[in-house]
Amino acid sequence: IEQDRTKSVECAYKHFSELTEKYGDDSGAATILMINLVDNKKDQGRLGVEYKEVTDQLRGKVRNANLVYEWFDFHHETKQKGQWRNLSKLVVNPKVAEAFKDMKFFSKMPNGTVTSWQRGTIRTNCMDNLDRTNVVQTLFARRSLILQLGLAQRLEMNGAHILETP
Numbered sequence: 001i002e003q004d005r006t007k008s009v010e011c012a013y014k015h016f017s018e019l020t021e022k023y024g025d026d027s028g029a030a031t032i033l034m035i036n037l038v039d040n041k042k043d044q045g046r047l048g049v050e051y052k053e054v055t056d057q058l059r060g061k062v063r064n065a066n067l068v069y070e071w072f073d074f075h076h077e078t079k080q081k082g083q084w085r086n087l088s089k090l091v092v093n094p095k096v097a098e099a100f101k102d103m104k105f106f107s108k109m110p111n112g113t114v115t116s117w118q119r120g121t122i123r124t125n126c127m128d129n130l131d132r133t134n135v136v137q138t139l140f141a142r143r144s145l146i147l148q149l150g151l152a153q154r155l156e157m158n159g160a161h162i163l164e165t166p
Contacts, residue, residue, distance in 0.1 A: 005054065012054045013062060020065040023103075023121045028064040031120030033099040035090070037132045040073040044127050051125075066120070068099040074132045091139055100140065105148050 016032055024030040036051055038044040048071055055069045070093060077086040090096060103120030122140050126132040 005050075005057075008050070008054050009057055013058055016058060016062045016065055016067060019121055019123070020062060023118060024064055025117050025119040029066070029119060030064060031066040031068060031099050031102045033096065033103070033120065033122045034067065034069045035096070035122060035124045035136060036069065036071045037074040037124055037126040037136060038071075039075050039127075040071065047127070066099070066102070068095060070096050072136075074126065074136070087135070087139060090136065091143065100143065101147075105144050107148060 019032050020028070020030040023032075034051075034055060036048050038048045040048065052069055052071060055067055059067050070090070072090045077089065078084055091100075099120070100122070103122075104116055104118055106114070106118040107116040108114050122137065124133045124136050
């Protein structure tokens with residue numbers, strides 16, 4: 001975190017531009033879904049606010065990028081035993097679900113024909129522990145697999161426990 005946000009904005013602009021170039025479709029368009037998993041208090045909260053403000057500053061400025069930011073306080077949502085089901089709040093959030101579906105996935109037939117192009121990526125971050133990032137990335141990986149298998153209707157939670165569904 002810089003006192004002068006200019007350097008942070010420059011670095012974030014470069015990073016998101018690179019992601020957009022790497023994951024963009026034929027027209028160069030890409031969705032970058034940023035899931036911020038830091039706590040919503042103290043130093044982590046300050047960092048999360050800064051991250052959101054930098055992202056807000058860049059929205060509409062990174063060429064061909066649909067920047068979608070979601071702050072999900074992982075510890076707050078899962079701190080009590082048995083509260084893993086609260087992870088469903090993230091995956092069914094309309095903004096997150098729409099961005100996820102917009103990204104699609106890469107698929108190639110055995111003969112080399114590409115049938116689907118991925119057009120975005122999910123960027124998760126946390127401060128002190130990869131476990132949060134791995135849990136969230138795994139949830140989206142499972143959901144991506146379900147889409148690839150052509151079973152999109154199975155993505156609907158309908159009140160089910162997140163760990164008992166794709």
